Amino acid sequence: MPSCQKCQAEFQIHDDEHAFLKKITFKFGDKSYNPPEPIYCPECRMVIRTCHRKEWNFHKNKCAITGKDLISLYATEPLWGKPYTVYAEDIWVGDDLDPMKYGREFNFSCSFFEQFAELLRHVPRRSMCTVDNQNSEFTTGAGYCKNCYLINSSENCEDCYYGKLFQDCSDCIDCSYIYNCELCYESFFLQRCYHCLYLLHSQNCQDCHFSTNLNACKNCCLCSNLHQKEYHFRNEPLSKEEYEAKVKEFMGSHEKMNKMREELMEIYETQVHKYSNIANSKNCTGDHIENSKNCFDCYDMTESEDCKYVQVGFQVKDNYDCSNMYIKPELCYEVLGTIEVFNCAYSIFVFNSQNMLYCDYCYHCNDCFGCSGLTRKKFCIFNKQYSEDEYNELVPKIIEHMQANNEWGKFFLPEYAPFGYNESVAQEYVPLTKEEAKEKGYLWRELKDDIPQVEKTIPADQLPDRVEDIPDDVLNWAITSQKSGRPYQILKPELAFYRGQNLPLPRLHPDERYSRRLELRNPRKLWDRKCDKCEKEVSSTYHPSRSEKIYCEQCYLTEIY
Template structure:
């Protein structure tokens, strides 16, 4: 097939002719403590680079991850004024008041009132293409939220996701109802302080839970009900403080008891006091560490290097992916194939390179952020339903656009070839955008969870820092957690009028009425820590982009581990683990 960008393709082919496996220095070498310094370009990398039609990267895999992770926030909301001329109202935003760019209310941003073409610019060959892109970045507004379904109901404090009802501090949740302080709850109801919960109802403090009901403090479990403190459980009911059990009923601390003894134990301890749960939590995690665990948390995989993988094959250096194949150096893939260097890709996407939050049936997308339903696009941001677009912001349902201006196809490809060729000659093509492009502060991004930096390091690399969002407590009185009732049935309705001081940070937070009703149903005490800490606990438990090298404690095989061997876990390979628990 005849090339539509012959000049660029000729330059790239010349590079490929000379490209062979080698070691090269990272561009950020010596700039921060996480950089790998020297890194390899392998024959497998080259295979992908040729398939995706991009030159070899100049950053090591770790630094490339940092640059992608910077564009995803870590569960914070701010309130500040909308920057639309004439708008005086405050809006809910994932971006702080200190953000370097304009921010428009999300509903206005996606409405027909907003015309992204008014920011369009002509390509000037006398100016660096990346400088031109950055100039457009500086004047084009950011949406206050990212990819939120406008049809969601009563979910103003939510970001991402779709078809959500009654979501409060809900992130990436879909097809769900009554969700509080949770991330990635799908097809679920009544879920609080949880992450990656699917087809489950009445879940509190759950992590990677599937098809479960009315359970609290449960992790990596499936088909469970009416239980508390479970780790890696399958098809169990009425259990407390148990690890690695299958098809169990009426168990306490991994010991079988009678129905009468179990019910008596629950009757004595319910409603659960904060002290009882804290003591049980400590004992529970000691039990987790004293039992073997599936180090990688991988299931149904073939020829993989990574952790938290299911139904995947032929992938390398991946964390959290399912139903995917033939991908490298990526995190958070769902039904993805033939891609490299992406963070979060959902919904049957392919041929992605150097992207963050690109998904929903996208194909051949490179160097792009927070867009969906896009094909044959590069350097696109906060857009939807695009085909053949380059260096564009905030477009919807458009084709053949460059720098937010639309062209006829023939002229589009002519200008595209000129720009990409110019970028290649200037050494600007291949590594995506710099940290200065991000409206997200580094200290509130996923990058800070997996690759923490000091304030000085952040500024040196071109990022910025923001303050903690203020809690709007109004004229409410404050109460310390030590003065909170130990049990929920002693909490009065007027607690929603008080501000509670977090026992860790001292930062105040509020209890909303629906949250109070949920805790009463579950017979659980009021939380004692700020919601932001409760949300972040799972990011620290299984940080994206992080995998550890370990040896199986039973057979000695070298394995990838989600868990750090230094933390004292008994780590098994998948084969030995299956033999142990089944």
């Protein structure tokens, strides 16, 4: 059994992984290459990949063409090398960018990764990573969204604010991992829900609040593990009139709703939990998987098949060791952040492309190697155009050079990442201190908040309890979090949402609200344990030492149906 060259832990390479590595093939004339066996364990592979992805903590920067101020993923002070050249979104997709002029020949006396890092310092970077968004300047890792603000990992959404992994949603605020939802607030992992507040791990629900693990329920509050129920309060049936009177008692008041949330957390900790959140799926392990088959050690997957070690995927097929894969990516290995790609490996943010190796920020491209910032190109190496024959002759030489230098088969190196570990997605999955991150070879950035230019500042705990007592000019205030003192502001459409839904203003900074929701998810790691009722062996994200009651599928269904 091999040992990880990063953390020294032993790990297995299973037969299905060997078969997949033979299946994904890159052909260049009469030569073909497959990815080699991994030298890092699955967790370290995931961490190395996701330290190159950033979803929060944006920076003020300037467009290199217009000089106008903009919000960007990239800071003006680099963690290594010279600063990135950053273009505004509209400039980057316009006619002013010619990434081919930065093309260069491959230098066989230098390492691939050193040369590629140097190329990235010259090719202009898109300020945010988006695809065809409208009026959604402060979003990244998002596509086809309209009127959205500070959401990421999202597609086909409208009027959504503050959260992660919104898919086909509208009018939702402060949610994470929600699909086909509308008018939801402070909710976590929902499927097809309407007008739900503080709802967790539920599907097909309407008007359900402060509840968890509901299926096909309506008008339920402070409930758990219910199926096809209506007008239930603390899991007890009430008449319509009794139920509405109960709910009316707390709606609109921050103090009362906060107590309801505390009660929800008590319910969540003491209820029976299914070993894993897997629904309508066959032969899958991991967590938060729906309508999928043959997905192993995968997380947050929908409508996917034949995958392994994938985190966050929608309509994914034949992907191993990938993260944030959306809308029909197929046959990918060690890829981060894609939409509709085929046969790609060791790449970041490639969209609508195929046969891509070691590429970054490329759109509608085919057969490119070591390129960045290209659109509608093929047979390019280091942003330099070649004929098909030249391409097929040169790429094998580069691969063999990488093999000789122990580079072929490695993802982009952490020391060349554009972000500090603490501002990357890796920190969410495997939290590290500054000392731990640096010891492991990752970068680190000291973060600070910009103070908004506002008329006045008010501590969150001095806000009126009820939203109807909030004046219109709150839009001109900075509110300081009651937890950390970090400043934040309320947007005009956000205030309209709170008033329309009779919700008090939030008392925490958006980052803190997100972190609080993140605490509701288990580690992306599997342990062998036994069902607490029948002692059947299960593979679960609940560590055996945890106190929750964990049931296998059959015992759980018997419990709630």
